[in-house]
Amino acid sequence: MQNTAGIPLLTPQLPDRVALQPYLERIDLSRHYSNFGPLVGELETRLASNFTARNNLPLQVVTVSSATAGLELALTSLDLPPGSRVLVPALTFVASLTAILRAGHLPVICDIDPHSWLLTPEIAEACIASSDAKAIIAVATFGQAQDTSHWHALQQKTGVKVVIDAAAAYGSQWLDTTNIPIVFSMHATKSLAAGEGGFVVTGNSEQRQMIKELSNFGINLNPDAQHPVGHLSYAGTNAKLSEYHAAVALASLDTWQQQADARQAIYHRYQHLLQSLCGESLIWQRGPLPAAPTTFSVRVGSDARRIKLEQLCAVQGIGTRRWYQPLLHQHAAKVGPIMHLPTPVAESVSADLIGLPFSPFLQDEQMRAVAANVQAVVSEIA
Numbered sequence: 001m002q003n004t005a006g007i008p009l010l011t012p013q014l015p016d017r018v019a020l021q022p023y024l025e026r027i028d029l030s031r032h033y034s035n036f037g038p039l040v041g042e043l044e045t046r047l048a049s050n051f052t053a054r055n056n057l058p059l060q061v062v063t064v065s066s067a068t069a070g071l072e073l074a075l076t077s078l079d080l081p082p083g084s085r086v087l088v089p090a091l092t093f094v095a096s097l098t099a100i101l102r103a104g105h106l107p108v109i110c111d112i113d114p115h116s117w118l119l120t121p122e123i124a125e126a127c128i129a130s131s132d133a134k135a136i137i138a139v140a141t142f143g144q145a146q147d148t149s150h151w152h153a154l155q156q157k158t159g160v161k162v163v164i165d166a167a168a169a170y171g172s173q174w175l176d177t178t179n180i181p182i183v184f185s186m187h188a189t190k191s192l193a194a195g196e197g198g199f200v201v202t203g204n205s206e207q208r209q210m211i212k213e214l215s216n217f218g219i220n221l222n223p224d225a226q227h228p229v230g231h232l233s234y235a236g237t238n239a240k241l242s243e244y245h246a247a248v249a250l251a252s253l254d255t256w257q258q259q260a261d262a263r264q265a266i267y268h269r270y271q272h273l274l275q276s277l278c279g280e281s282l283i284w285q286r287g288p289l290p291a292a293p294t295t296f297s298v299r300v301g302s303d304a305r306r307i308k309l310e311q312l313c314a315v316q317g318i319g320t321r322r323w324y325q326p327l328l329h330q331h332a333a334k335v336g337p338i339m340h341l342p343t344p345v346a347e348s349v350s351a352d353l354i355g356l357p358f359s360p361f362l363q364d365e366q367m368r369a370v371a372a373n374v375q376a377v378v379s380e381i382a
């Protein structure tokens with residue numbers, strides 16, 4: 001009897017209490033629990049040095065309570081006129097949309113590339129002309145990195161500001177320019193997990209300071225500013241990362257490389273198995289494998305196959321999820337005004353895209369059980 005009964009869609013991997021202990025002891029000693037404490041400072045310094053070392057650029061990090069908050073504050077830091085149009089791809093998590101609305105702007109939902117499933121600078125450039133967009137949220141969809149030098153070139157050419165939503169792309173997404181902020185998530189399901197949390201990487205120290213102040217109610221923290229420290233500079237929010245979350249993030253960072261290698265090895269074996277069983281019937285996101293994948297999505301060729309696969313998996317207790325679906329414009333009508341440009345590629349990708357179980361704990365026999373279901377529907381339904 002195979003041990004495949006019930007395969008969860010995701011199983012988060014967070015540091016255990018032994019790994020957390022040294023950090024928790026430091027919190028006990030310092031009695032500093034939030035408000036930019038020493039662990040938050042250490043986390044920001046460690047992350048910043050990772051990003052700086054990668055491209056030898058002076059990059060800085062500011063932590064926030066989630067990527068969603070980070071996106072909203074990064075957009076606010078662009079200082080756009082209220083109601084500005086902001087491009088966002090149709091295939092992404094809802095937070096990319098809600099951050100635009102909550103920052104007081106108008107989401108302009110646009111299409112993605114048929115191969116990488118990303119909003120690319122080329123697609124965005126065409127959409128700027130038809131929408132008068134003033135900013136862009138480019139998403140590192142499913143952990144696939146965005147090319148920041150191409151986005152930088154577009155920003156220079158058009159004046160349209162770019163923010164990268166790299167929520168699930170820690171380890172894959174780097175920054176090779178100083179004037180584009182990148183937002184990462186440290187949610188429990190992400191590769192650098194703190195339970196909840198996020199951070200923004202930027203090469204612009206004024207932008208970092210503004211995001212930090214916005215995350216602390218908008219209170220001025222800068223003694224060199226025109227008005228006193230402690231007075232409001234902006235209508236901010238409370239999006240600070242607590243010392244406890246920083247402790248978990250630091251412990252995650254200590255073993256990040258081993259975890260990333262394990263995730264990548266499993267992803268690679270799983271994809272290889274499905275390719276060997278189903279060949280050309282499956283369509284994969286094209287591009288380099290993410291450094292630390294967190295989800296596993298594939299196009300199965302038709303909605304009929306997808307429905308059958310979902311049914312087959314459901315009766316066996318195997319989790320599936322249509323990640324990033326419905327598409328943004330299919331949600332948005334209920335929550336706020338949007339502009340919707342034609343999105344034929346996103347519609348076609350979302351017609352047969354399905355997320356299959358994936359975690360660093362996935363066993364080979366579990367992979368085989370999932371793959372057998374995929375093979376069954378692919379061979380049964382033309």
Ligand SMILES: Cc1ncc(COP(=O)(O)O)c(C=O)c1O
Nearest residue numbers: 066067068093095167185186187
């Ligand atoms: C593309 C994208 N953006 C934003 C988020 C939100 O991240 P958080 O949960 O840290 O707010 C997610 C979470 O899955 C995501 O996939």
